[in-house]
Amino acid sequence: MKLRLDILRRKNADSEPYLQSIMFETDNENATVAFALTNICSGENVTDVEGKPVSPIVWEHSCLQKKCGACAMVIGSRPRLACDARLAEFAAEGFVRIEPLKKFPVVADLMVDRSAVFDALKTLGVWANGEVGAPDRTDETAYEASRCLQCGCCLEVCPNFYAGGDFFGMAAAVPASRLIDQLDPEQRKELSAGYRKKVYNGCGKSLACRDICPAHIDIEKLMSASNSAAVWSRLHALFGRKNRGVKK
């Protein structure tokens, strides 16, 4: 398999981006974009299609098996994990365009600064002050919520998210859904308020995040659980007296 990789590169945050095209050939039919980048970086005297030497490409990677979220980038105009993007998908076109995620500041080449993702979790206060306690049976919501890779793919496609903005997106909402109905009343109130302000109010329900998640997290289910804990339970509380009155 032979493919042209068009990589949007940039020496550092202040320099101009440029497109570098590199031919990559492999007999591994399962080869991924991550595999190609690794091999290009570890090769000797690699040149681009114009014969110019290719300096090592800066990109983040770690597990190479879709479990850590490090290698998220825009591949063929979709945000995805480089270790999950098989070159064979692009073989018919003969090329694939590889760019850094656009919602985050570029550090160099394909590496972006995703601090905003982690800052949001801190601002939102995603932790438990007290013990969460042992559930009677396997807590499927906690399991699903704990699977988030913090890769940023969902934020990349979200029409409402931008780094540093008021809307935190699903990369904050999903981990929050692990805890939101598990907290003591005071902290639950705080996290719920944050959730309404930073997630619920800003979400346009485009659900673009649902289809792009490389971990296939059931975002709708988690959102509905969190909405129930942070939004509807508040409405119940507000109108609770009346409701209870009706019941009586």
Next chain:
Amino acid sequence: MGNVIIIGAGLSGLSAAMTLAEKGQSSLLVSAQPSERAQSVLAEGGFNAAADTMGENDSTALHFEDTMKGGVYLADPNACAALAENAPKLLEKLISLGAAFNMADGKPVLRNFGGQKKKRTAYAKASTGKMIMSALIDEVRRYESKGLVTRYPHHKFVSLIVSDGECCGVFVQDIYTKKITAMFGSVILCCGGMNGFFPEMTTGTTANSGYVQAEIFSQGVAFANLEMLQYHPTTIGIPGKRCLVTEAARGEGGRLFIKRNGGNYYFMEEKYPELKNLMPRDVVSREMYLTRRQTDCEGEVMLDMTGLSEQVWSERLPDLRQELKEQLGLDPAKEPVPVREGIHYFMGGIFVDEFHRTCMRGLYAAGECACQYHGANRLGGNSMLGAVYGGSKAAQQALADGVKSAEGAADMSKAAFEEARPVFIKKISDILLGALGIVRNEQTLRAALDELGRLSGSNSDETARLELARAMLMSAAERRESRGAHFREDYPEKDERLRRTLVAQLKNGEVALEFRDLPERRVGDEAQT
């Protein structure tokens, strides 16, 4: 004012930071990538603790015995006794943090794992590491909000700051700005295994490059049992790495076979009627390797999970099934999976005592980077336990020793970061792989040492890597016996005289090896079982 610097934000690093914070001690948590990218998230099968929730009369004494036996009695018995003794409490703690374990009636469900006769492995489907990490990351975030943990994300370790033979801090580099700074205080290394010495050939992450180990070895820190590499029996090849198929696949009933005379030969079941497919990993890997070479056997060893019930697939291993479908394009519930042995864990590493102190005052190590608990072969389910317990133990010891000052002076001219070229790393790796396979012998090891001697590094990291690689090969040559993961066809038996820790250290520019006696098991210790 005292300070603790933790290098690495995986399971052991988070555990150390949490323990320090619980005791009111602030720490700096340094990592090149966020905790979500740490290798710990890949851990699949489970977390060992004799919580005895399955009505099998399990005990911490049996956990201790299995750990020692599985490691072929090369581990520190006092450290292992304390590990087993503390495991149920640590499991409870993780559950109280909300780690999403498989539960029934408010108690963790335990499953069978290799080398253990009781159900002792708590799990979260086949994503146990990810579930534990998510809970610990949130807990450490709580301490971040209190100012007790300060993260230094996108920072990598450059070198130790050593003064009069004591470690008093580290140089780190900001990956984004390339700026190198000095940090002072006690240092806990939680930097994972040496995967980077075997690129593409391990189940681990590329983030564990082995840079830290090579650098500190060149700075005089002692290592131990470097010959002890764990080959996991069931891995599959995916682009750029080996991918683990959890031992839980066999714990839940998966069977290994190979084609022989047209039929299926279930070699583990025939040879080991008691534990069958759940023998310790060193035994299974060796049997696979040898069976594949039998003239009457053909093809790959297959892992047959077609007999697992729908309930097991849906409640206990749904993630494994999904992964194999995506990676191999086959459904393991319907057809067997071809598997091979792959490098999975480094039992050897930084030489530490029972309290996780290295040979250098002020420097501690925990998790996979440290040589502790696992002897000559690690039991599945003991690595995450070892990381959580070890990180905590190292933190407690740093406090007990009196944490070092956050103030200091360092010669910044000594703080240069140089990285080995991938092509050079590949050369070392090819030499190591040729000699440190499942079956080893003197001749191949000596030839590999000669070959390594013909290489010379072009920068400090390359030179340091050469020395540590040399120490690995020399250790394997020096241990003239077969024990656990170290099988010597020229010395196929155990030699009780060598039931000792093999310590490697760079002295005057040369690798020096020394067998040291294992600590005697203390009697009357509260951690005794």
